[in-house]
Amino acid sequence: MAKLPVHVVVLNYNGAEDTIACIRSLQSVVDPVLEIVVVDNASTDDSVLQLHGAFPGLTLIESPRNTGYSGGNNLGIRHSLAQGAEYVLVMNNDVTVTPDFLLPMIALFDKDRSIGVATCKVHYQSRRDKVFAGAGRFNWWLCTGMNKGGYIERYFRNGREEIVDFACGVLFLVRREVFEVAGYLDERYFMYFEDVEFSRRVVKHFRMGYTPLGVVFHKSGGGTSIRSYTKLYNYYHTRNRLLTFSEDVRIYRWYVVAFTLANVIVKSAIQLPNGLKGPRNAWEQISALWRGFADGMSLMKGGSQKKV
Structure with missing residues (x-):
């Protein structure tokens, strides 16, 4: 020992x-x-x-x-x-x-x-x-x-x-x-x-x-369910999945993009009912997902990094 x-x-x-x-x-x-x-x-x-x-x-x-x-x-x-x-x-x-x-x-x-x-x-x-x-x-x-x-x-x-x-x-x-x-x-x-x-x-x-x-x-500060995830979690988790596989073989990169896009769409749909309780919060969460996807795609293509 x-x-x-x-x-x-x-x-x-x-x-x-x-x-x-x-x-x-x-x-x-x-x-x-x-x-x-x-x-x-x-x-x-x-x-x-x-x-x-x-x-x-x-x-x-x-x-x-x-x-x-x-x-x-x-x-x-x-x-x-x-x-x-x-x-x-x-x-x-x-x-x-x-x-x-x-x-x-x-x-x-x-x-x-x-x-x-x-x-x-x-x-x-x-x-x-x-x-x-x-x-x-x-x-x-x-x-x-x-x-x-x-x-x-x-x-x-x-x-x-x-x-x-x-x-x-x-x-x-x-x-x-x-x-x-x-x-x-x-x-x-x-x-x-x-x-x-x-x-x-x-x-x-x-x-x-x-x-x-x-x-x-x-303690798990990012949240324990999709509706409780924080804005930072939604943004960086989406962006960084794309960044992580930006140098993998092309066919797998395409799969990662398709999977991430589907993930963003599903999570956005799940967030919509939150809009009944607080439209601004729901929009911020959905916006974080889509900004994460856009910035991740930019990083995949060698673009500049952005921080939320």
């Missing part, structure tokens, strides 16, 4: 309450030793003051601008590697952990040196019996990464360790060599689908492992 400290990178943006809860849960971990690094992604509230007040001496990196999930986490990853980190855990700030969640992931590395990324079982905080993410695979038909199998198969597969080809961005543990060989998170994404792109890049050089023996709990 590895005894080196694990550096934990937690990204904060106007979310001090969640980040404080996350850090307090991390402080319950005795083994291995953790070096917690918080990156504040140019919060517009008093997050920095709250975090310093709650945790004097906390390693807190203040980004001069909001560079999204990838850019903010890369700041923390580079800092950790500069401090000599051999393992870096990237996790969302709205995650709380169990005291022994890391040991099974480190055990995967010890058992198989070809594994470069490890992940564990993620449950919803609001429904602790429901799995948010577990054993992941890339689904060519749905053009994304997802839990293996349907609802029945998911519970069986999520109950055993296995090699996977997708690690959900909510939480993943990475060996130093992975960043040195495969590179950092792609900062073009801002948020969503960067985990799909990173996973596809990593598996060209390393294997990725999943263990159900480590358990964490995720």
Whole structure:
């Protein structure tokens, strides 16, 4: 079992309450030793003051601008590697952990040196019996990464360790060599689908492992159903699907475009009943979907990036 400290990178943006809860849960971990690094992604509230007040001496990196999930986490990853980190855990700030969640992931590395990324079982905080993410695979038909199998198969597969080809961005543990060989998170994404792109890049050089023996709990800020998805989720999830596959073979790119267009149409239709309660909100959600599609198509063709 590895005894080196694990550096934990937690990204904060106007979310001090969640980040404080996350850090307090991390402080319950005795083994291995953790070096917690918080990156504040140019919060517009008093997050920095709250975090310093709650945790004097906390390693807190203040980004001069909001560079999204990838850019903010890369700041923390580079800092950790500069401090000599051999393992870096990237996790969302709205995650709380169990005291022994890391040991099974480190055990995967010890058992198989070809594994470069490890992940564990993620449950919803609001429904602790429901799995948010577990054993992941890339689904060519749905053009994304997802839990293996349907609802029945998911519970069986999520109950055993296995090699996977997708690690959900909510939480993943990475060996130093992975960043040195495969590179950092792609900062073009801002948020969503960067985990799909990173996973596809990593598996060209390393294997990725999943263990159900480590358990964490995720708040899920993007929403839990189509009608509750945020405007940012609708925009970036649509745009970044197209960006992710912009360099795949032409026939698959065409399929991704057709699938994404159908996805936007269906989600727009589902949003329409919301217009009865609040026309402006429904229009904003539908507009975010279509702007995401248009900007994604522009990126596929090599056009300029836009940020919502």
